[in-house]
Each structure stands twice: as C-alpha cells, then as structure tokens.
Amino acid sequence: MLELENVHAYYGNSHILQGVSLAVPTGKCVALLGRNGAGKSTTIHTIAGLHKSQRGSIRFKSKPVESLTSYQISREGIGLVPQGRRIFPSLSIRENLTMAARKNLKGDTSEWDIEKVYELFPVLKEREKNMGTQLSGGQQQMLAIGRALMTDPQFLLMDEPSEGLAPVIIDQIGDIVAKLKESGLSILMVEQNISLACQAADEILIMNKGTIVWKGTPDELLENDEIQHKYLGV
Amino acid sequence: MSIYIVQLLTGVAYGMLYFMIAAGLTIILGVMNVVNLAHGAFFLLGTYFAFTFMSLHLNFWLALLLAVIVTAILGIIIEKLLINKLYGKELEQVLLTFGLTFVIADCAKWIWGTEMQTIAVPELLNSSITIGEMVFPAYRLFVVLVGCILAVILWYLESRTRVGAIIRAGVDDRAMVAALGINVRLVFTGVFAFGAGLAGLSGVLGGPLIGMYTGMDSDILVTSLIVVVIGGLGSWKGSFVGAILIGLIETLGKIWFPSLSMLIVFLLMVVVLMIRPQGLYGKVVSQ
Numbered sequence: 001m002l003e004l005e006n007v008h009a010y011y012g013n014s015h016i017l018q019g020v021s022l023a024v025p026t027g028k029c030v031a032l033l034g035r036n037g038a039g040k041s042t043t044i045h046t047i048a049g050l051h052k053s054q055r056g057s058i059r060f061k062s063k064p065v066e067s068l069t070s071y072q073i074s075r076e077g078i079g080l081v082p083q084g085r086r087i088f089p090s091l092s093i094r095e096n097l098t099m100a101a102r103k104n105l106k107g108d109t110s111e112w113d114i115e116k117v118y119e120l121f122p123v124l125k126e127r128e129k130n131m132g133t134q135l136s137g138g139q140q141q142m143l144a145i146g147r148a149l150m151t152d153p154q155f156l157l158m159d160e161p162s163e164g165l166a167p168v169i170i171d172q173i174g175d176i177v178a179k180l181k182e183s184g185l186s187i188l189m190v191e192q193n194i195s196l197a198c199q200a201a202d203e204i205l206i207m208n209k210g211t212i213v214w215k216g217t218p219d220e221l222l223e224n225d226e227i228q229h230k231y232l233g234v
Numbered sequence: 235m236s237i238y239i240v241q242l243l244t245g246v247a248y249g250m251l252y253f254m255i256a257a258g259l260t261i262i263l264g265v266m267n268v269v270n271l272a273h274g275a276f277f278l279l280g281t282y283f284a285f286t287f288m289s290l291h292l293n294f295w296l297a298l299l300l301a302v303i304v305t306a307i308l309g310i311i312i313e314k315l316l317i318n319k320l321y322g323k324e325l326e327q328v329l330l331t332f333g334l335t336f337v338i339a340d341c342a343k344w345i346w347g348t349e350m351q352t353i354a355v356p357e358l359l360n361s362s363i364t365i366g367e368m369v370f371p372a373y374r375l376f377v378v379l380v381g382c383i384l385a386v387i388l389w390y391l392e393s394r395t396r397v398g399a400i401i402r403a404g405v406d407d408r409a410m411v412a413a414l415g416i417n418v419r420l421v422f423t424g425v426f427a428f429g430a431g432l433a434g435l436s437g438v439l440g441g442p443l444i445g446m447y448t449g450m451d452s453d454i455l456v457t458s459l460i461v462v463v464i465g466g467l468g469s470w471k472g473s474f475v476g477a478i479l480i481g482l483i484e485t486l487g488k489i490w491f492p493s494l495s496m497l498i499v500f501l502l503m504v505v506v507l508m509i510r511p512q513g514l515y516g517k518v519v520s521q
C-alpha cells in the first residue's frame with residue numbers, strides 16, 4: 001500500500017534520511033524502531049509531506065506522492081498521529097475532531113465520523129466541551145488518533161503513540177491499534193516501546209542513522225538479543 | 235456636559251472605523267504572520283471605489299457593497315500574486331507591503347486626483363436624534379451599530395463555525411492543520427480577502443466622516459497599528475476594545491488639547507505596553 005524507495009532527506013546540510021526503503025502491505029501494521037535521533041520522525045514527516053525529500057520515491061496505492069503537499073497527501077488517505085500528539089490548545093475536544101472532518105465528495109458514507117470516533121473513545125464524548133489540553137496524556141493520544149480518523153484515512157502514520165504514558169495506558173493503546181487494524185487500516189507505527197511494537201505489528205523495521213538496518217517478524221526480534229542490544233540499547 | 239456625551243458618540247463611531255480596519259490587520263497577523271502595511275491602502279481604495287460608484291449614480295448602499303467586494307477581490311489578487319511567494323520571509327513581506335502602499339497611493343492620485351473629496355451621508359441616515367439638549371447624528375449611530383454587528387459576526391465565525399475552528403487551529407499549529415487535509419493556502423487567501431474587505435468597509439463608512447484625501451491611508455495605518463498593539467497581536471477582541479479607546483481618546487483629546495491628541499494616543503500605547511507588554515488581550519508568547 002505504501003512504498004518508500006531510496007528516500008533521502010536533509011535538514012539544512014545534515015543528511016538525515018540516507019536512502020530509506022520500506023513497504024507497508026495493505027491491512028498490515030509495520031513498526032519502525034530505533035534510537036533517539038535515528039530519523040524515525042523525519043521518515044514519518046517525509047511521508048506526510050511535512051518535510052520534503054530530496055531524492056527517492058514514495059508511492060501510496062501505486063501513485064507517486066512525494067511531490068504532493070501535505071494536505072493533498074492527507075486527502076489521498078494518509079492520516080497522521082504525530083509525535084507529541086499536537087492537540088490544538090485553542091480548540092475544544094469536539095472541535096479538534098470536527099475541524100478535521102472530511103466530507104466524502106462522492107456522497108457515499110465515509111468510514112469514520114464523529115459518532116464512530118466517540119464509540120471507539122467514549123471518554124472523548126463525555127468531555128467534548130473541554131479544551132483539548134485539559135485531557136490526560138492517554139486521552140490526548142486518543143484524541144490525536146480520533147482526529148486522524150476523522151480525515152477518513154486508509155493508512156495511519158503513528159509516531160510514538162506510547163510516549164510518556166503509564167504502562168496500563170500503553171496496553172490500551174495496543175488494544176486500540178489492534179482494533180484499527182481489524183477495521184481495515186494499514187499502519188506504520190514508530191515506537192520506542194519494544195513490547196508494544198511486537199504486540200501490535202506484523203513486521204518490525206529498525207532504523208539507524210537514517211537507513212533501515214534490520215527487518216523481521218516480532219518473534220525474530222524478541223529472540224535476537226544482539227540486534228536489540230546494538231540498535232535499541234536493550 | 236451634553237456636548238461631551240455627543241462627542242462620546244463621535245469617538246465611539248471613529249473607534250468602530252478603527253476596529254473594522256484593525257480587525258482585519260490583526261487577524262491577518264495572527265493567522266498568516268504577515269504585517270500587512272498595505273492595509274491602509276485597502277481602506278483608501280474602499281472610499282475611492284465607493285466615491286466612483288456613487289458618481290455613476292449608484293446609491294450609497296449599492297456603492298458600499300460593490301466597493302467592499304472589489305476591495306476584497308483586489309486582496310485576493312495581491313495575496314495570490316505577491317504575498318503568497320513570501321510566507322515566512324518577514325523582511326521581504328514588510329518591504330513588499332510597504333512598497334504596495336506607495337504604488338496604490340500613486341495609482342489613486344493618478345486616477346482620482348489629489349483634491350479632497352467627501353462621500354455624502356446616505357439620505358436614509360441624514361437626520362439626527364434629539365434627546366433633551368443632545369443631538370446625535372443618525373449616521374454616527376449607524377456606524378456604531380455596524381461595528382457592534384461586525385463584532386458579533388466575528389465572534390460567531392470564530393467560535394461557532396468549522397472555518398473559525400480551522401483558523402484558530404492554524405494559529406496554534408499550521409503544519410498540523412495541513413497534515414489533516416486542509417488547504418492552508420486557501421484559508422490564507424480567504425483571510426486576506428476578508429481583511430481587505432473589512433478595511434474597504436471601514437473606508438466606505440468613514441467616507442462621510444473622514445472624507446478622502448491623499449495620505450489618509452498612512453494616517454489610518456498608523457492608528458490601526460496602534461490599535462493592534464494595544465489590543466494584543468492577533469486578537470480582534472483586543473482590537474475592538476483598543477479601537478474604541480483610541481477613538482474616544484482622540485476625539486476628547488481634540489477638545490481638551492487640540493494640538494496633542496495624537497501624542498495622547500501614543501502615550502496610551504506606551505502605558506498599556508508598560509503594564510501589559512502583550513497588549514490588552516494578547517497571549518504571552520514563550521519563545
């Protein structure tokens with residue numbers, strides 16, 4: 001569904017992505033692991049069009065998207081759940097969701113709307129009048145996921161959904177990701193939490209210094225202490 | 235005493251004119267991060283367009299509507315053709331919009347000449363309301379009413395509509411708004427045109443009060459920049475309060491200290507900035 005081929009990206013003179021190639025098949029969840037500063041968020045931002053790649057190709061549903069702007073990429077069906085959630089503080093919880101709503105132009109009912117998001121996250125409905133930033137970290141993560149779902153995506157980019165959350169909440173996030181996958185979404189998830197990644201993903205990629213250095217199943221990673229030690233500092 | 239009450243109305247009416255122009259200026263600043271120094275020129279063009287439409291024997295109301303629309307369209311053209319290229323480049327924006335003020339002012343001189351003109355008060359409002367000894371010109375009351383209606387409309391748009399939510403979100407985190415599939419560029423064009431239209435509206439409504447003369451664009455720009463600073467950058471509510479304050483102080487200042495009224499306005503700005511550096515309604519920006 002999503003394919004990156006030899007993608008290079010820079011911040012000024014620093015060469016951050018040094019030829020990233022990866023693929024996320026339809027209906028699968030792929031986890032991208034790696035140390036701080038490995039270039040994981042840059043990969044996510046480059047796919048979402050928030051950062052421009054210098055070279056290489058990004059194809060979504062076989063269509064090249066690397067030269068599209070971020071709003072066009074979103075309309076192609078890629079939803080972003082960014083690192084740090086980036087909830088809009090000036091908006092209520094409800095507004096955070098409705099502002100992202102995608103009117104389905106073809107007239108057929110869209111997969112996701114505010115009722116479905118509230119069904120998935122009832123706590124958001126209870127507190128819909130509150131401002132987005134009055135939520136706990138876990139609830140803000142739900143809001144960020146719900147907001148991305150409102151754009152009616154077929155594909156989700158999730159950047160460290162477990163960051164800063166308590167272990168119980170991280171388990172909940174794992175369940176949510178499983179539900180999203182069941183609903184037919186394909187997911188590329190950046191994670192630092194190995195157990196969440198291995199629980200949620202069908203395939204694991206490890207990134208180091210701007211390239212993918214290892215690829216395998218969750219079980220292969222859990223058995224491979226050397227890789228865990230070398231690239232993930234376990 | 236009663237003379238002062240009548241002057242209060244005049245002050246508030248002027249304040250409403252400042253509010254209409256400053257609201258656009260401050261919204262453009264808050265949403266797009268552009269200090270639009272050409273905003274006074276939109277005010278001037280609004281007046282002159284209406285003057286032209288009226289000299290073609292259109293009535294005041296039709297001239298008002300057309301002038302606002304034409305000014306807004308001009309705003310769209312300027313945003314699409316010029317400002318669009320300079321997002322994020324503050325110095326270039328300042329030079330561009332400053333340059334535009336000269337270009338537009340010279341075009342205005344060329345088209346309309348340098349003679350001082352006025353727009354006649356529309357017949358419907360060419361009367362006054364007498365309460366006791368006080369005589370209130372109906373047109374000034376009307377301007378105050380329009381300003382208040384505009385404030386209600388802005389409040390509604392900002393807090394009760396999806397477009398308003400998108401614009402507030404854009405002030406918080408523009409890139410995230412784009413990543414949610416919203417064409418931020420289009421929002422910018424719309425905001426700029428809306429602001430230009432408001433400045434045009436202010437210009438037309440100001441026609442019967444201020445008249446039209448060469449240099450009015452820079453006079454009004456300075457005043458509305460002060461309003462924006464006093465009110466707090468990006469806050470139209472602050473502009474509402476700030477504009478009324480300035481309108482009142484300027485008008486009363488002209489009675490008490492005729493030669494110092496502009497100085498008093500600047501002093502007010504200094505005092506506000508000393509007490510609240512972010513302006514009356516401004517948010518504290520942490521860098």
Ligand SMILES: Nc1ncnc2c1ncn2[C@@H]1O[C@H](COP(=O)(O)OP(=O)(O)OP(=O)(O)O)[C@@H](O)[C@H]1O
Nearest residue numbers: 011016034035036037038039040041042043083192
């Ligand atoms: N806006 C920026 N300007 C300049 N350099 C940046 C910028 N954003 C990231 N970098 C640099 O790019 C490199 C990769 O950053 P990136 O955010 O992609 O890492 P990451 O793998 O997501 O790390 P983390 O786990 O901490 O989120 C880092 O060295 C970082 O310092």
Ligand SMILES: [Mg+2]
Nearest residue numbers: 040041042083
């Ligand atoms: Mg990151």
